Amino acid sequence: MPAQNRPPSSGRSLEHPDRAEIRLEGVLHAFSDPMRLQIVRDLAAVEGELNCSVFDLPVSKSTTTHHFRVLRENGVVRQVYRGTAKMNALRRDDLESLFPGLLGTVLEAAGRQASRLAVPS
Amino acid sequence: MPAQNRPPSSGRSLEHPDRAEIRLEGVLHAFSDPMRLQIVRDLAAVEGELNCSVFDLPVSKSTTTHHFRVLRENGVVRQVYRGTAKMNALRRDDLESLFPGLLGTVLEAAGRQASRLAVPS
DNA sequence: CGGTTCGTACGATACTCATCGTAGTACGAG
DNA sequence: CTCGTACTACGATGAGTATCGTACGAACCG
Numbered sequence: 001m002p003a004q005n006r007p008p009s010s011g012r013s014l015e016h017p018d019r020a021e022i023r024l025e026g027v028l029h030a031f032s033d034p035m036r037l038q039i040v041r042d043l044a045a046v047e048g049e050l051n052c053s054v055f056d057l058p059v060s061k062s063t064t065t066h067h068f069r070v071l072r073e074n075g076v077v078r079q080v081y082r083g084t085a086k087m088n089a090l091r092r093d094d095l096e097s098l099f100p101g102l103l104g105t106v107l108e109a110a111g112r113q114a115s116r117l118a119v120p121s
Numbered sequence: 122m123p124a125q126n127r128p129p130s131s132g133r134s135l136e137h138p139d140r141a142e143i144r145l146e147g148v149l150h151a152f153s154d155p156m157r158l159q160i161v162r163d164l165a166a167v168e169g170e171l172n173c174s175v176f177d178l179p180v181s182k183s184t185t186t187h188h189f190r191v192l193r194e195n196g197v198v199r200q201v202y203r204g205t206a207k208m209n210a211l212r213r214d215d216l217e218s219l220f221p222g223l224l225g226t227v228l229e230a231a232g233r234q235a236s237r238l239a240v241p242s
Numbered sequence: 243c244g245g246t247t248c249g250t251a252c253g254a255t256a257c258t259c260a261t262c263g264t265a266g267t268a269c270g271a272g
Numbered sequence: 273c274t275c276g277t278a279c280t281a282c283g284a285t286g287a288g289t290a291t292c293g294t295a296c297g298a299a300c301c302g
Contacts, residue, residue, distance in 0.1 A: 023234070024234045032149035099234075105225075106223065110145055112220065116141075
């Protein structure tokens with residue numbers, strides 16, 4: 001039985017805020033941690049969803065779980081179990097509809113700052 | 122001696138980060154508190170600078186001072202003493218140069234959310 | 243079944259932060 | 273010089289959070 005024909009989530013379910021429950025302050029707070037901003041940038045760099053474990057963060061597994069939960073509870077990412085893996089995807093549509101352009105400008109700002117700091121010059 | 126002929130700041134000086142020292146995470150963190158977001162919105166609504174005391178925040182004066190300091194230390198506002206008053210102005214140029222469009226999208230997002238929450242419909 | 247991998251839950255710790263009240267300083271007006 | 277206004281500094285407090293290690297659970301592979 002091919003994996004892609006099974007139900008996407010095999011049991012465990014995660015709490016996600018509705019679109020209407022997402023708060024700007026919460027989203028900004030989620031973005032304001034370097035670790036989480038990095039996660040969001042990585043997630044934005046690909047189109048689909050990413051396994052939790054592809055992120056190479058300089059913190060322990062527990063801490064990584066914590067940061068993903070903050071992102072989820074503030075409506076930034078959607079998480080779903082797929083076998084033993086937990087897939088993560090940005091909630092692009094919800095964010096764009098609530099706060100047009102915000103994700104884009106933040107990502108661009110993060111990119112600019114990364115370039116700026118990378119070149120001591 | 123007319124007040125407007127004296128130097129703008131009469132002695133006390135405040136610490137401000139250079140443009141190059143402003144960090145995106147810090148700016149986002151400064152924005153992520155409802156009280157501070159309100160201050161930024163009020164400040165953006167006028168062109169010039171605003172006295173601290175025109176803000177009618179539902180917190181004590183000590184707390185207000187604290188929030189203004191966070192905004193200043195993260196490079197969001199420029200503060201200067203003018204007599205007994207402390208004037209506040211957004212650092213529009215610095216923010217725009219570092220993170221183009223960010224201030225605008227955040228302000229628009231805040232406006233949208235305010236309208237959305239005001240109408241329970 | 244047993245083992246492996248991936249992620250969670252829980253408890254602990256140390257740090258940050260939003261808030262307050264009180265006391266103090268700087269400035270301008272009288 | 274004295275008073276009032278505007279804001280700060282300091283200390284306290286309660287809540288949140290970033291971090292960890294260890295122990296557990298759920299799914300897959302033999």
